[in-house]
Amino acid sequence: MSEPLDKAIALSPTRSAVVEACAGSGKTWLLVSRMIRLLLAGAAPSELLAITFTRKAAQEMTDRLHDWLRVLALGDDATVRTFLREREIPEHEIDGLLPRARGLLETVLTAQPGPTVTTFHGWFLDLLKRAPLEAGLPWGAPLLGRNRLLQDEVRDGLLAQWSAHPDSPEGASLLALLADIGEHNLNALLTHFVDARAEWWACTDGAADPVGHVLQRLREGLHPDLDSDAVAAFWANESMVARAKRVGLALEKGSEAERKTSTSIHLALADADFDRLRVTILKKDGGRRVKKANAPTLKAMGAEADTFLCDYGALETALETVATIQTDQRIWNLNRHGLLLGHALVKGYQDAKAQQGVIDFSDAEWLACGLLQSEEHAPGLALKLDARYRHLLLDEFQDTNPLQWQALSTWLAEARTADSDMTVFMVGDPKQAIYRFRRGEARVFNAAADFLQQHFEAARFSNDMTRRLSPALVQAINPVFADLEGFASHAHAPENDSRPGALRCLPISVDKTEAAPAAGLRNPLLTPLAEADDRVVHVEAKAFAQVLRDQVLGRWSVMDRKTQRSRPACAGDVLALVKKRTHLRLYERALEATGIPFITSRRGGLLHALEAQDLIALLETLLLPHAELKLAHVLKSPIFGCSDADLLQVFAPRPPDETRGWERLLALAGQTDCPAMLHPHEAGRGCKDAEALKDIDPLRAEARVESYAPATTLARAARLLGGWRAHCGTLPVHDLLDRLYFEGDLEARYAAAVPAALRPQVAANLRAFMQLALTQDAGRYPTLAGFIRELASLTDDTDAAPGEGLAADGENAVRLLTIHGSKGLEAPIVWLLGGSDHTHSESYGVLAPWPPEAPRPEHFSLFGRQDERGTWRDRWFAVEATLTQRESDNLLYVALTRAEQGLIVSGAADKNSWLQRVEKAWQDLDLPADLPLARSVEASQAVVPPPRIGASAIGQRRPPTPVHPAAAQGELFHACLEHHAPPGRPRNLSALAKRLGMAAELSHIEAAARSLLGQPHLAQFFDPAQYRRAFNELELLDAGGQMQRLDRVVELDDAVWVLDYKTGDDSRALTDEQLAERHQRQLAGYQALLAGLYPDQVVRIALLLADGRLVKLEPVHTM
Amino acid sequence: MGIARIPPKDSSPPGVEIPQSGAASHASQGDSDPLRTEVRVESYALGGGALPHAVARTLLDRHADNLPDLSGLTVLVPNHRAGQDFARALALAARRPVLIPPQIIPLKSWAESVADDRIEPQARRLARLHSVLRHESWLGTVDKWSLANELLQLADELSAARLGGNIGSQIRALRADALDRETSLIEAVWRTLNQDGDDPQARYARALDALLEQVGLQRQPIYGFALGTLTAVERQFLERCAERAPVTLFEPAADATDAVAFALHQAWQLTTPPLRERAATLAEAFPHSPLPPRLTLCPAPHLEAEARAVAIWVATQLQAGQRDLALIALDREAARRVRALLDRLNVMVADETGWTLSTTAAAAVIDRWLECVVSDFPHVELLDLLKSPFVLGDLVARQDQVLQFEIALRRQGVARGMADMLRLAESRFGELPPWLATLFGARQNFAQSRAPLSIWLARLSSSLGEIDATAALSADAAGAKVLDTLDGLRGDLDADNERYSFGEWRRWLNLALESASFIDASVDSPIVLTSLPAARGRLFDAVAVIGADARHLPARPAPGLFSQSTRAQLGLSTAGDEANATTADLMHLLGQGPALMSWQAWNDDEPNPASPLVLRLRALHQAAWGSDLPMQTSGVPPTRPGPLPEPGMQPAPTVSAAQLPRRYSPTAYQTLLDCPYRFFVKNVLGIRELDEADDALDKSDYGNALHRILKSFHDNAPPPERDAALALLSDISDAEFATLPAWTAAAWRSRWAAIRPAYIDAWLDWVAQGWRYECGEAAFEVPFNVPGLGDITLHGRVDRVDRRIDQNGGEARIVIDYKTGAAQGLRKKLNDPAEAIQLPFYAWLSDAAAAYLPINETPVTPIELNGETDVDAISRRLPQLLEAIVAGAALRANGIDAACQYCEARGLCRKGMWHE
C-alpha cells in the first residue's frame, strides 16, 4: 500500500512512482519538478509525454515548466542551487548539473519536437492523424463539433424510416417499444445507448452479430422460459387454483378485512384476474405479507391452519415466479428491441460521420485505443511518431476511463519490454474523481497503481499535506470525510501555521405558514404574485449576496497570493460554487441586486445572455424587418434605447392607419419634422466631434449624419437599421457586426444602460459574440442567415454552445461556477451554494459495468424503470449505486477544498444532504466564523482609462476596373506587336487570348498586327535593316525607383525613338491633337528617362495606333 | 567560378573585428553548406541597413563601370514585391535619373518565362488519381478526394526534392520498415503521375535546364537574396549555374554594427555559449538595451484586446511618420479584427493573405443553389438565395415580395418542395412571381444524371446563367474569381471521362473551392496584411507580428503521411527547416524598424503560451539588461458617439383607452394577471412571434390534433357501447394521424392508443351520470361596459359543452376543457382559481359548471371547478383592472421567475438588466 511521500524517490528520474495527492498538495509542482529532473538527467525533451485531463491543465503545466526553466537559466547560482536542492537533487551532483540546468530553457524551447504535454484526447487525435490508413479513418478527418446535432438528425431520419416500414425488424421493434415505454423513454434509451457506444463496441468487438451476441449473454441470466404465457400457465395449474380457492374459503371466516380479502380472491378467481389475485395475496410492492392471517383466525382454523399456511406459501411462490417471469419478459423485450435499434442508430451515426468525413471524440478514443492495442499496427506506429516517448507523466489519473486505461496499459507493457529504462510517473486523487458522466472511473487509479507497481516497480506514495487550505479549514474538512473509504486525515503545510481561516454553515429554512394569502383578489397592477417554488433558494440567494456585501467583502482580510501580505477581501477573491446550473440565475440576480460584480460561466450561456439575444434579434431584424417581436426587442435594447411610449407609436393600433411595425417606423422616421430629414450640415452641426468627421469616408457619409443627428431614438433606429440593411448580402458577418458596434456605439451604450455589477460580464459577452462571428466567418459558405441559423441551433446544444465571454483576468468579480467548472481553481473564499438538491435515479439507460482491470465491460444491457430491473443484475446495480454515491462525496470534497481561508456552505436546512453532513461534522468544533477584520481599506488606485485609437486616413479602395472587350482587344493586339516586332519578345499569345476570352479573334488580330508591322511608313521602326538597335518593352528604372516600361525604343542614326502603342479602339476616334494632349505627360516622362540614357541624342516620341496611324509628338524640352 | 554564398555568421563578438560596412569579403570554406559545392563565401556586414539595400549597394559597386546599364545581370528575389522594393533600393542607391535595371525576378517566374507547354493540369492529375483510388477497396471510408490531394502534393514534393529515377528506390528502401501502406501508395502514385514528365515539377526542372543554357550562353552574373528554403531541384540549378557564370547569394549576416539584429541573432540563432554568457557579452557591447525603442510585446488577455493593442500601435507608428507597415497575420482571426478596427479610422489595409473561395459570399450562393437543386428547395437555402444580391436581377425590386413570401412560408409551415411553394406563391401573389418561376425553371433544366466533372461544371455554369447569377458574380471581385476558377477547371478536365453522381461531384467542388483562394486587390495602401513568406525580402518601416504564440510561431506542421524523420530521409523539408526559415524571415523583418509582437496570452479560459522565440528573447533580455521588453497597452477603438441611453429600469408603461383592445379572452386576462407588462406587449402592442417553417411538430400540435379528434368523435354521436365507441375513436384518430409524417404519426398514435380506452371508460361513466354532449368548440361572448374604456367584449371558446337533466328535472350544463398537461399540475392550479382564471372565466362566460379533462394519463378523470368558487368576482376583476389601467395604472413588469422563464417579451422587458 502507499507510504507517505518521499520526494527523493518520487522525483528520481530513474524510478517510476505513483502519488496519490490530496487537494492543494502541489501535484503540478511534483509533475513539473519531475520533468525537470528527467531533463537534467539527460532525457531528450521529445522523450517526455505528459498527459493530463484538460487542455487548460496542459497549458498551465507548460507555462510552469517554462517559468522554472527561466529561473534555472537566469537565476544566480544560489537560487539555482536552492531550486535543485528543493527538488531533491543530491548535494554532490548539484554543481555538476548547473551548466545543464542553465541550458535547459533553450534546449527545451529549440527542441524539435519538444516535450509533449497534452490530454488523452489530444494525444489520441495526434496518433490518428499520423496513422489514418491503419485506423481506417476518413482522410484528415476533422473533429465533429456538433455531436448532438448530428445524432439528433440521424435519429430523426432513422425513426422516420423505421416507422414508415413497420414490417421491417427495426420497424417492428420501434412500434413494440413505443407501445411499451412511450416516445419519451425511448428517446432517453436511445440517447443513453449512443453515449455508451464505446462500451457497446468493446462488448461486441469481433462479434459477427453484435446484437445477438449480447442478447445471448443476457438471456442466460433471465428466467429460462420467457416465451410462454406465465399467467395462462398459472391458471392452467389446477392444483394451484385449488389452493387459491382454499385460501379464499379459509379466510371467509376471518375478520372483516380478511373477509374482504376472501371476496377479492373469489372475484379474481371468477374473472381469472391475475393482477387482482397477486395484489391480494402479496403486498403492493410484490413482497410477502408478514402475517398471512390474524392469530384468532388461524386458531379458529385448527388443524386446517397448517394446510392454509402451506397453500398460502405455495401461492406466494407461484405468484412471485409469474412476476419474475413477467419482469424478465419486459427486460428481454426492452433489450431485444432496444439493442437492435440502438445498434442500428449507432451505425447510422457512424455512417453519417463517415459521409461528412469527420470523427468525434469517442471515435478518436476507440480508434486510437485499437491502434495502440493492435499487434499489427502498434509496432509501426512508433515509426510514424516524431517523438520516442520514454518518460510518461500522468496527471489527474482518477478521471481516466477503463477504455483509455486498457489502451495505455497494453502500450506500456509493450514499451517496457522494449525499453527497460522507461519510467512512468502517475499522480491523481481518487477523491477528486468527478467525471463519471464522461465515463471517468475512479477505480482505474488503483488498478493502474497496481499495474505500475508490478511492471515498473513503481513506488507508491500518498500525500495528505495541503498547502492550499489554512489550518482551520483542514480541521473542518477532516471530520466531514472521516467516514469516506480511503480517506486519510489531511494536514496543513507548516508554512501556513498561522494563516487564519473562517467557516460557516448556513442552513436556510422558510416559514411555510407565512404564505397566507391576503384577503380578496390580488390586483396584479399593484401586487406581484409571490414566487411560488424554490422559496428556499430565493432566501438563500438573498443571504448569499447580503452576507458577502455586509460581512465579507472589504471586511475579511485575506492573504494575497502574489504579495503574501494580507489585504481586504475583494469580489475577485470569492468563488461561489453550485452543483448544477439550475438555480444559477437566482444567485446571479441576488448579486445584481446587491451590486456585487460577478462573472458566470454558464456553460453554453453566451447565447442565452440578453445582450447576445439583442444582437441576434438585431441581425434577424436586418434580414426580416417584419418580424415584429424581434424589431420591438431591438428597439427596446440599449442599441436603440427606445421607450415603451416609442413602442406604442410603432405598434399600437391606430384605426385608420393600417401599417404597423417596420413600415410605420419608416413612416415615422420619414415625417418632415423628424430630425432624420435634416440636411446633413444642420444635422452635424453642434456636434462636439464634428471635426473628427472630416476624414470619414464618403461611403459612410450617410451613416455619419445618422449618428450625429440630434434625432429621436426612433429616427435614429430607423436610419441605422436602414443603413445596415443595405450591407446584409455582401459584407461578411464579422465586418457587418463591426459596423454595428462602431456606428451603433454599442459598447458605450450597454455600459450606460446596464447596472454596474453587470458591466464586466456584458462587455465580455459583447466581445465573445464578435469573436464568435469571426470564427463562423472562417467556415464554409457563410451567409448572414446561415450565421443566425447556426446560432439558433447552437443555443440549446449542451455540448457545443459557446460559453459566455470571460472577463479578462484582473477584472474584479465574484466567480460563480459549477463544481465541475471549478476543477483546478482555488480562491481565498469559497461559498458552496446548495439550494435544495434533488437527485433522482436514472431510468431507461445502459448498464455496462466495466471493472478497471477488465478488457471490456463484463456485461451490457438496457434497463427500464426502477421497479423493472429484475434481480439478476442486482450486483451491478449495487456497484453503480456505490459509485454514484462516491461521486457525490467526491464532488463535495472538490468543492470544499477549493478554499484557502474562508469557506461558507449554505443550503436548505431540511433538504440538502451536503449541508446536513457539514453541519453535523462541524457542530462541536467551535470553528472561527470570521477572518480577521481588515484594517484599512486602501484607496483603490484610479484606473487610467485606455487611450482612444486615432490616426488619419491612409490608403484607398480602387474602384474595380471594368473589363470591356475593346480593352481586351487592345491588349491582345499589343501583345502581338510585342511578339512579332523584331527582335521579338516571345509571348504565349494563345494563352493570353484564351484568358482574355478572345481565342477566336486571335488569328485575325495577329494578322492585323503583322500587317501593321509591314506597313512601309513604319519601316524605319520595324525593319532591322533600317535602324541600329531596337528594344521591345524596354524596362527602365526611374530615380524614384518606379519601373517604367516603354513599348518600343528604336535607335536611329539621328535620334532615338520611343513608340507607344495605343492599340485600343477608343484611340482611333481621336484626332492627333487630342491624342497628343491626352498622353502628353506620360510621354514627357518617357522622354526624360531616355534623355538620361542617351544624353547626347535627340529623343523623339510617337504614338502608334492599331490602324497604323503614327502620331509624332513634338519634342518637349525638359529642364 | 562558383556560388558565392553569404551565410549567417556565427557570433562575431563585438569588440573583436567588426567587418566594415560594404563589400568586405573574405573567403572561407562552408562545410556544412547544403549546396555542397566548393564555394567561395563572402560575408557582408549589412551595417544598419536591410538586406535589399546592402545588395543594391554591392551591385552598384561591382558594376559601376556599366552604369546606367545593368541589363544582362539577373537578381533573383523571393517574390515580386520584394523585387519592387529592391528596384526602389537600387534606384535610391544609384542616385541617377535613370537605370536600365538588371532582370529582377523570382526564380519561379524566370523559369516560367521559358517553360514549355507540356503539362498535365493539376485538376486532371487529381481526377486521374482519384479515379484509381476510388476503386481501391482496402482504403475503406477514407475520403478519396482528400487522400488524392495529399498524395499528389507529396508526390510533387518528392519530385521537387530530387530529380531522376532514384526516388522509387529511395521509397522502397523505406519500405523495409513498417510504413508499408503509405510507401506502396506513394510509390504507385509517384510512378503513375510523376514519371512521364508532365507534372509541374518536371516542367519546372525542364525550364530551369533551358535557363541553364541561356546562362551558359550569356555568362552574365546572377545575384540572389532571401530566397528562403530551396528545393533540391532549385539548389541543383544554382549549383550548375555557378559552373557557367558567377552566382552570388546574399544572406543577412549578424554583426555587432546593428544592435537590434545582433541581439535578435544572439537570442534566436544560438544556444551556446550559455544564455547568461551571451547576455553578458551583449550587455558589454551595448550597456543599454537597443530593443525597447524598437520592439514591443503584447500578451493580450483576449482577442479583442490584442486587436486593439495592434490597432493603437499602428496608429502610433503612423503618427510617428512611418508609412510602409507590415501586419504579419499569423493569427488570421486577430488580424481580421485588427483590419476591421483600422477600417473604422479609414486606415485601410491591403490584405495579401487572401480567402479560400469557399468562404466567399459568391461561393455561398452557388452552394445554396445546388442545395435547392438537389433537395427540392429547402426553405432555408431558398430564402438565403432569394436574399442574395447575386442572383435573379435587382434585389430591391423583389425584396418586399420575398419578405411576404418568407412570412407566408413560416405561417404555413412549408419547409421545402417546389409544388407546395408554387401553390403558396400563387395564392399569395395571384401569380407566380418571376423570381420564383426562374428558379423553378432552372432547377427543372438542371440535369442530374451521372456525368464527368467537366459536364457537371457545364451544367452548373449554364444554370447560373439561367438564374441571372453570371453577370452579378462577374461584377464582384470574389465572384469573378470563383467563376474563373470553375471555368479553368472545366477546361482542364475536358479530357477526363470518369463519371460521378451529383453528391460525389459536389464533394469535389467543395474541395476545389477550398483549395483556391481570392485576394482582394482593390485596396491600395502602404499598410499590408501579409504572411511571413510573402514578406520575405521586402522593405518595411515597421512590422507587427500578430499571433506570436506557440501555436503559430513557428507554425506546427500538420501531421502528414510521413513523419518528420521519414521526410528528412527522403530529402523533404522538415518542421525544423521550416522553423529555421521562419526565424530567419522574422529576424530580417524585425531588424528593419519598430516592431510589435502580439498574441493572446489567454484563449477562452486557458493560458496560451507565447512563442518560444518570444520566451527566448525575453529571457536573454532579462539576463542582459535585467529588464523585460516594453509592453504595448490596449486602446479604445473609435465609435460614433451620440447621446447615451437611459439606465435600464423596470418597465411600467401607461396606456390610453384608445390603445387598449376591445376584446378579451381568458388568455389575455391570464396574461394580465401573470405580468401586466407581458399583457402590454402581447395584447396592447399586439406583438406575436413568427413560427419557424421547419420546426418539428410539438406538444401543442399534439394537443390540437386530440382536440380535433375528440370533437369529431363526439360530433359523430358515438354509440354508448365500449367496443363500438373505441372502434370509432380509433378510426377517427388513425385518420387524423395518417396525415402526419411517419414517425410523428407512429409516436402520437402509440401515445394516444394507450389513453383511448381510459377515455372511453371515463366517457361511458360520464354518460352513465346522465351527461349528454351538446356541442364542441363553443364560443361565448359577454359584452361589458368599462368606465373610461367603453364597450368591450369578454369572450372564450370552450372545447366541449355537456348537458344533463338531474333527478329533480333541473337542467345542468358543464363546459369541458381538454388538457394534455399533467393532472397533478391542473389540480394544483385549481387550488387557487383566482390566479388560474381559465375555468372560472369559462364558467362565468357560459354560466355553467366547468372542468378540465386531462387526457394524457390514465385513468381519465375530469377535474371540476370547486362549486364554491366566486366566478363572478374573479371574472369581474378583469373589467375592474381595465378601468384602473385607463385611469392611469401602470403595466408593470412583475412576473415571477416561472413566468419569465418562457416569456417571449423578455427582450422588451429586459428583466435582469434593471437598475434598482
Ligand code: SF4
Ligand atoms: S420577462 Fe417576466 S417580468 Fe418581463 S414581461 Fe415577461 S413575465 Fe413580465
